[in-house]
Amino acid sequence: MATWRFEAIGTGWEIETSVELTDADRAAVAAEIDRFDREWSRFRDDSDVTRLGREGGALASTDARVMLDAYRELSDATGGAVNPLVADSLSALGYDPGYSLIAGEPVSAPADWQDRVSWTDAAATASAPALLDVGALGKGRLVDLVTTVLSGxxxxxxxxxxxxxxxxxxxxxxxxxxxxxxxxxxxxxxxxxxxxxxxxxxxxxxxxxxxxxxxxxxxxxxxxxxxxxxxxxxxxxxxxxxxxxxxxxxxxxxxxxxxxxxxxxxxxxxxxxxxxxxxxxxxxxxxxxxxxxxx
CATH class of the missing domain: 3.10.520.10 (ApbE-like domains)
Structure with a gap:
């Protein structure tokens, strides 16, 4: 098996394949990871999700429905314990975009997140500034996307x-x-x-x-x-x-x-x-x- 190791989205990746990946294959994987990160990473100042947290409005993404539909089921099943507006709760404990790791007082996430955020096949929309964190399933989603990129x-x-x-x-x-x-x-x-x-x-x-x-x-x-x-x-x-x-x-x-x-x-x-x-x-x-x- 050929092995390709690299760092992306704050973690180590390892892709093993029966045949060596071409430069085009690797470029396609890198482009898909960058696209997802640019849309959904709360650790990037220039990401769409960070803008949503500052301004509200729409985040155009083909991942919106599949991820937020799953979040709705997660939230319902766990009585609200899993919530994509947990980003401010994580930041309050020091897991913020700057990785300050300085903990303040815990902050609960808004329980009415499904009223604040709506979504379609093409976009997620926040009626007011709302910082999403898709960490409960986002890395898995990206692994699926990369696997699809390598379908050929x-x-x-x-x-x-x-x-x-x-x-x-x-x-x-x-x-x-x-x-x-x-x-x-x-x-x-x-x-x-x-x-x-x-x-x-x-x-x-x-x-x-x-x-x-x-x-x-x-x-x-x-x-x-x-x-x-x-x-x-x-x-x-x-x-x-x-x-x-x-x-x-x-x-x-x-x-x-x-x-x-x-x-x-x-x-x-x-x-x-x-x-x-x-x-x-x-x-x-x-x-x-x-x-x-x-x-």
Missing amino acids: VSGDVVVDAGGDIRVRGAAARIGLEHPFDARKAIGVVSVQDGALCASAVNRRAWGNGLHHVLDARTGVPVRTWAATWAFAPEAMRADAVATALFFDGGPALAAAWGVEWVRMTTDGRVERSPGCPAELFLAGSGRGARPDDQN
């Missing part, structure tokens, strides 16, 4: 954006990284023509107990769950469920979407969906078991 490349393709992975072709065996020790895995899974996305409180973490997974209703980082993994045909849905699993309602949404999953509590217990395809390294067996020390 023959053979197997694996697109990995910081642990959000989509596989086309031959199965890839992937470890589920232990959230408290990156040298270990709590299990492995074989992914073929599908996606695996993970989220954990040890990633994008700073300060005492501060990390990027917030309950939008309170603006406070979650405390019960340490890590989640979701398996789905598409990366965006896997990414969305990996976020939802930090909250009540996440397993029900996963079942409704046909997504299998694993999640670990902060005290080390592991739960999984009934049809979960992963092989878990457990000291016991069944729901609520603890992982052993296998690598």
Whole structure:
């Protein structure tokens, strides 16, 4: 397999292909990532979503409906815990465009976000300034888009954006990284023509107990769950469920979407969906078991 590694949207990417990508392939991938980042990154002063936060109005994007439709389902399933207006809550705790990492008082996200933001196939519109953060599923969406860009490349393709992975072709065996020790895995899974996305409180973490997974209703980082993994045909849905699993309602949404999953509590217990395809390294067996020390 040929491997292409690069940095984009604040994370490391690794694309493996059966054949070496051409310069045109790489340029097309870079252009799609830049297009998505230019539209949706709240960390860019020149992005469309930053302008929406300053001025309101419309953000023209073909990603608007697919992402915000999913956000509506996420919000409904989690009782409002997942909300695309959580950007100001993240900034209040120091996860701002300047990465100040200086925490202030928690700020809850507006519960009426569906009244403030509307969307169509072509655009999202804010009736007043509203800063969107699509972090609950945006990276998965971009992995899907990059996989589509590479649809003309023959053979197997694996697109990995910081642990959000989509596989086309031959199965890839992937470890589920232990959230408290990156040298270990709590299990492995074989992914073929599908996606695996993970989220954990040890990633994008700073300060005492501060990390990027917030309950939008309170603006406070979650405390019960340490890590989640979701398996789905598409990366965006896997990414969305990996976020939802930090909250009540996440397993029900996963079942409704046909997504299998694993999640670990902060005290080390592991739960999984009934049809979960992963092989878990457990000291016991069944729901609520603890992982052993296998690598």
